[in-house]
Amino acid sequence: MKILVTGGAGYIGSHVVRQLSEAGYQVVVYDNLSTGSADALVCGEQLVVGDLADTARLDAFFAEHGFRTVLHFAASIVAPESVTAPLKYYTNNTRNTLNLLTACAKHGVERFIFSSTAAVYGMPENGLAAEDGATSPINPYGTSKLMSEWMLRDVGLAHGLRYVALRYFNVAGADPLARMGQRTPEATHLIKVSCQAALGLRDQVAIFGTDYPTPDGTGIRDYIHIEDLAAAHLAALGYLERGGESTVLNVGYGRGESVREVIEVVKRISGVDFPVVEAPRRPGDPAMLVARAERIRLLLGWSPRYDDLATIIGDAWRWEQKLTAAR
Numbered sequence: 183m184k185i186l187v188t189g190g191a192g193y194i195g196s197h198v199v200r201q202l203s204e205a206g207y208q209v210v211v212y213d214n215l216s217t218g219s220a221d222a223l224v225c226g227e228q229l230v231v232g233d234l235a236d237t238a239r240l241d242a243f244f245a246e247h248g249f250r251t252v253l254h255f256a257a258s259i260v261a262p263e264s265v266t267a268p269l270k271y272y273t274n275n276t277r278n279t280l281n282l283l284t285a286c287a288k289h290g291v292e293r294f295i296f297s298s299t300a301a302v303y304g305m306p307e308n309g310l311a312a313e314d315g316a317t318s319p320i321n322p323y324g325t326s327k328l329m330s331e332w333m334l335r336d337v338g339l340a341h342g343l344r345y346v347a348l349r350y351f352n353v354a355g356a357d358p359l360a361r362m363g364q365r366t367p368e369a370t371h372l373i374k375v376s377c378q379a380a381l382g383l384r385d386q387v388a389i390f391g392t393d394y395p396t397p398d399g400t401g402i403r404d405y406i407h408i409e410d411l412a413a414a415h416l417a418a419l420g421y422l423e424r425g426g427e428s429t430v431l432n433v434g435y436g437r438g439e440s441v442r443e444v445i446e447v448v449k450r451i452s453g454v455d456f457p458v459v460e461a462p463r464r465p466g467d468p469a470m471l472v473a474r475a476e477r478i479r480l481l482l483g484w485s486p487r488y489d490d491l492a493t494i495i496g497d498a499w500r501w502e503q504k505l506t507a508a509r
């Protein structure tokens with residue numbers, strides 16, 4: 183049976199698509215290639231270049247393929263950008279998810295896996311976010327994803343569609359064989375930006391905020407390896423195939439690293455002592471965001487294999503070197 187993966191040519195989607203193909207699933211990728219790349223589909227998966235804004239196309243596409251399972255990655259994902267361009271986020275994320283759910287409801291989709299984000303929590307008390315805790319996003323990116331979760335919950339109930347919404351923490355790293363990774367040249371994510379500085383593609387790395395109430399004054403995040411994150415999707419799919427009920431799960435390791443710690447590991451692994459400057463806080467950034475990570479282990483039997491910052495950064499570094507060499 184064919185599985186639809188929207189945004190499957192993107193950073194996260196392409197890792198999941200490869201793991202699905204390796205597990206024997208037949209995958210159809212629907213992607214507008216705005217940030218994704220056909221080269222990221224390394225197992226010869228079918229790629230349909232299309233936009234979720236195009237509802238007529240989507241309807242015909244669903245009628246043609248008869249999907250029962252959908253994994254939805256297509257989205258805009260840069261939290262700081264969403265503060266200055268909120269409509270882009272409500273359009274690409276919330277409205278396009280509505281378009282997709284409309285097609286799913288009409289065409290009898292039964293299982294749905296949604297790329298959600300830890301940004302739905304905003305600033306949780308003591309920096310630890312649990313699935314049944316409060317959601318209170320502090321940027322439009324988080325709001326756009328939370329609205330999508332709510333639509334999914336209601337559409338799921340009304341139309342017999344079971345789902346798993348996975349709330350990702352800070353996804354980083356790359357395929358250990360460096361076949362795919364994060365491509366966007368105008369990166370904003372800390373690990374990628376630091377690798378680019380080590381490669382001489384940037385003059386320096388700015389630390390956004392050194393006066394946070396954390397041990398070294400810089401922001402703390404739960405960085406998770408892309409391979410572990412991708413494996414969580416296959417575990418979620420297996421769960422739904424076994425008849426599992428709709429649920430929301432954090433995908434993180436349950437521990438955090440500071441901006442300074444990340445930069446030090448990038449310097450150590452790359453062997454480059456690139457310049458680092460201290461800058462003001464970035465709007466929309468919580469001081470600390472770390473997962474309560476028990477639920478996914480209990481419910482899906484998922485356990486991480488790459489949960490060490492040096493492994494994450496080592497794989498990111500190899501990928502960035504390869505990307506730069508190919509330019």
Ligand SMILES: O=c1ccn([C@@H]2O[C@H](COP(=O)(O)OP(=O)(O)O[C@H]3O[C@H](CO)[C@H](O)[C@H](O)[C@H]3O)[C@@H](O)[C@H]2O)c(=O)[nH]1
Nearest residue numbers: 259261299300301351352370371372375388389390401441
């Ligand atoms: O040049 C930089 C870039 C980042 N940071 C800091 O590094 C930390 C991580 O920032 P990232 O930009 O790498 O990631 P975010 O935490 O902002 O957001 C990411 O994680 C979120 C959930 O935690 C969402 O999933 C979102 O899509 C994704 O962008 C923050 O404290 C940030 O202030 C810097 O100091 N300098």
